[in-house]
Amino acid sequence: MAVTRLTVLKRAAFVALLLGTLLGGLLALVVASRGLERASRASSQASALNLARRPEAAPPLRWLPAPPGAPRPDGVTLEDLRTAYLLGHSELTYAARSGDPSGLSGRLAGNALSGALAVTRQERHPLLLDWNHRARLLGPDPAGGWQLRVRYWTARALPGPDGWTDLRVTRRDAQVTLREQSGVWRTTDVTLLADTRPDLRAPPALPVRSWRAVTLPADWTDWTPARWQRTLTLAARHDLRPLVLPLPAQPTREQLGALRAALTRLHAAARPAALAFSAPLTLESVPVRAAVAEHAALAAALLTGPVRADDPGSRAALLALRLTHPHLPLLAPVDGPAADLPDLPALNALLSAQLRAPTPGPAAPQVLLTAPPAPRLPLPGRPDRRGPALTLAAWQGGWLLPLDALFGPDDRPTPDAALLLEAGR
Amino acid sequence: MTPPARRLGAALLALCLVACRPAGDPPASAAQAASVPASLSLRAAGTDVQLRASGPAGARWQVVCDTFAGPLVWNGTLPPVPGPAVTRWPRPDARSCEATLHAPPDRAGAPTLLARAVLTLPAAPTTTPAATVTAAAPPSALPAAPAPLTGRLTVTPASVRLGLREPWAAQVTLRRADGTPAPDGTPVLLSADGPAGARLSATRVTVNGEASWQLTPDVPGRYRLQARAGRWQATAVAAAQPALLGRRPPVLWAGPDLEVGPLRWTTGAYPDDGTPVTLQALNRSGRVLWTAQVTTAQGVARARVPTLTGAVTLRLSVAGAGESLPWP
Numbered sequence: 001m002a003v004t005r006l007t008v009l010k011r012a013a014f015v016a017l018l019l020g021t022l023l024g025g026l027l028a029l030v031v032a033s034r035g036l037e038r039a040s041r042a043s044s045q046a047s048a049l050n051l052a053r054r055p056e057a058a059p060p061l062r063w064l065p066a067p068p069g070a071p072r073p074d075g076v077t078l079e080d081l082r083t084a085y086l087l088g089h090s091e092l093t094y095a096a097r098s099g100d101p102s103g104l105s106g107r108l109a110g111n112a113l114s115g116a117l118a119v120t121r122q123e124r125h126p127l128l129l130d131w132n133h134r135a136r137l138l139g140p141d142p143a144g145g146w147q148l149r150v151r152y153w154t155a156r157a158l159p160g161p162d163g164w165t166d167l168r169v170t171r172r173d174a175q176v177t178l179r180e181q182s183g184v185w186r187t188t189d190v191t192l193l194a195d196t197r198p199d200l201r202a203p204p205a206l207p208v209r210s211w212r213a214v215t216l217p218a219d220w221t222d223w224t225p226a227r228w229q230r231t232l233t234l235a236a237r238h239d240l241r242p243l244v245l246p247l248p249a250q251p252t253r254e255q256l257g258a259l260r261a262a263l264t265r266l267h268a269a270a271r272p273a274a275l276a277f278s279a280p281l282t283l284e285s286v287p288v289r290a291a292v293a294e295h296a297a298l299a300a301a302l303l304t305g306p307v308r309a310d311d312p313g314s315r316a317a318l319l320a321l322r323l324t325h326p327h328l329p330l331l332a333p334v335d336g337p338a339a340d341l342p343d344l345p346a347l348n349a350l351l352s353a354q355l356r357a358p359t360p361g362p363a364a365p366q367v368l369l370t371a372p373p374a375p376r377l378p379l380p381g382r383p384d385r386r387g388p389a390l391t392l393a394a395w396q397g398g399w400l401l402p403l404d405a406l407f408g409p410d411d412r413p414t415p416d417a418a419l420l421l422e423a424g425r
Numbered sequence: 426m427t428p429p430a431r432r433l434g435a436a437l438l439a440l441c442l443v444a445c446r447p448a449g450d451p452p453a454s455a456a457q458a459a460s461v462p463a464s465l466s467l468r469a470a471g472t473d474v475q476l477r478a479s480g481p482a483g484a485r486w487q488v489v490c491d492t493f494a495g496p497l498v499w500n501g502t503l504p505p506v507p508g509p510a511v512t513r514w515p516r517p518d519a520r521s522c523e524a525t526l527h528a529p530p531d532r533a534g535a536p537t538l539l540a541r542a543v544l545t546l547p548a549a550p551t552t553t554p555a556a557t558v559t560a561a562a563p564p565s566a567l568p569a570a571p572a573p574l575t576g577r578l579t580v581t582p583a584s585v586r587l588g589l590r591e592p593w594a595a596q597v598t599l600r601r602a603d604g605t606p607a608p609d610g611t612p613v614l615l616s617a618d619g620p621a622g623a624r625l626s627a628t629r630v631t632v633n634g635e636a637s638w639q640l641t642p643d644v645p646g647r648y649r650l651q652a653r654a655g656r657w658q659a660t661a662v663a664a665a666q667p668a669l670l671g672r673r674p675p676v677l678w679a680g681p682d683l684e685v686g687p688l689r690w691t692t693g694a695y696p697d698d699g700t701p702v703t704l705q706a707l708n709r710s711g712r713v714l715w716t717a718q719v720t721t722a723q724g725v726a727r728a729r730v731p732t733l734t735g736a737v738t739l740r741l742s743v744a745g746a747g748e749s750l751p752w753p
Contacts, residue, residue: 068655068656068657068658069656069657069658092494092495096494096495111518112493112494115492115493115494115517115518116494116495118492118494118497118517119492119494119495119496119497122497122498124498126495126496126498128495128496156491156495156496158489158496158498166489166496168491168496170491172493174493190493190494190518191518191548192492192493192518192519192520192548193520193548194520194548195491195519195520195521196520342538
């Protein structure tokens, strides 16, 4: 059979189409992998940038008085030195986590820069956090610049196949030299003097079995004095204590100002107060929570946010808060299966009390009872279990409930809450 | 296919299956891991850090050193050759390093920890500016002085001889930052630490920016004098030397009393009346038989001595100077 010219053309067109499709597919794969790589790098850099943010509302550095006779800086303010020092730490956190060393030379120089580059060049990108810095100005450096003696808290972790591994929380003492180079103050020399983990003390005892605690609504930061007075009168009438002030994961300067004012107001009214975060406690959230806890010296306890019992990150975060504020009782709702984690203390050695929904039978001494949240949709298969929980809590005592759930708009207790408020008085 | 050929085929297939099994059989390596003892040591060797690890082949070691800029991590796997594997690298600027050795990875779960070693490294000496000698002191509760003062502490003479009516004249001159004298009435504390725990301290207020003291030490040795006013402080060092007795004093018995003197300094003067003198009687082997503390009057020290047998030496000490005389 003779092959006509048309057939040859058809076959050639078919082969060309096939090859073109193959090539196009390959090209698409290459472009997609490039794009994916760039997108994943951008997202890791964005999350590292998020880590490197220092809580602007609660400054993480406090100056201690300089030793007697130490000269005062001339031509530079303490604020300049503080900013330069903290930006150096932010850059370290970012570069270590993202592996991107491009910004290091802008904030560090000398041996600090070479040490940071050595850490950044590694294959595994560690998590590096720092909080609650205390600095003391020592005096001028003989080679120019200023010397600081600093003490701060730090946590490090290495990425593992499933979560963080090699977690370590320590308190560091270091001598830091800051110098001005081409118009920018940079951290140039760092000598680590000590890097230790202080002994863990037993958590402070907290009589949660006698608590009649209420969580204020989230808009408490905007309350007028009249609204505060109404709430304080209500709390005094029903013997509600302590009042729990909820805070968002990243409080603003205004919210922290309102927190200080509220704590002073409650202290003056002899009504104990506690501080609560509702976002889950992770290692990454420790710097903000530790800084906020430092601003809440008058608070009776800190509700750290939900903790997973089998997660080393949140266990290490609890350890970090416990070590940084050894006198502040910590409370948290714990979920997930109980687990022993290597190198990390048990939950009972970290928490003063746990928050749990009430169950029939006697409650453990270090358990604060809470009601399950209201169902979002009133579906027939999912009944509202808050009523029975309130009844149980009334019998067992020691509870923490939202203020809105106990009182109606006219400040009268709801029918479910009446029994609870009567019990134990 | 005939039955013998089928049997041969089955045997070949079985052989092939056995031969094609992966070489690193996990249960076999786990059993091997349990049999080889694991050891790990981490130490500082000069300017290096050295890791010595031994254990089952394929076991993974990791060293983490915490520097200021973050953790530095080194990893490795133990080779199949027997004996410890030694690795060295330059010592990082870290205060602690931690080494761990994990069993070869198994299919099930996390690798088990075989050994752990922690190395604590000392801090390098820091260069502290000269002006901040008390840099490491705890936060002081001193109230802030309204204006920083500068000043000078002088002590003359730098060396005094005990017993010769030579006091130290210490003077502090205080000025404000603009050079004018410190306000009248600024309190200045002068304190001195001497040998054997000798201490003295006195506060004076300034007049026209000056405060002065006259101090008479009674223990020979080096004294460190320190003056403080607000945040200003200064130190000076001065010495008190024992005076020398001029010549050997005569010793006489006056009835039951022993009379030593008159004592004279090298200048020929008598010691001040009331200068304490220690008299001791020693026997031949140097044991003290009797001691008395008396004071001088008109240069003469008198003491009533009990009946002593075997005394051969009379030792006399006054104002840091000593003299040994034959027992009369």
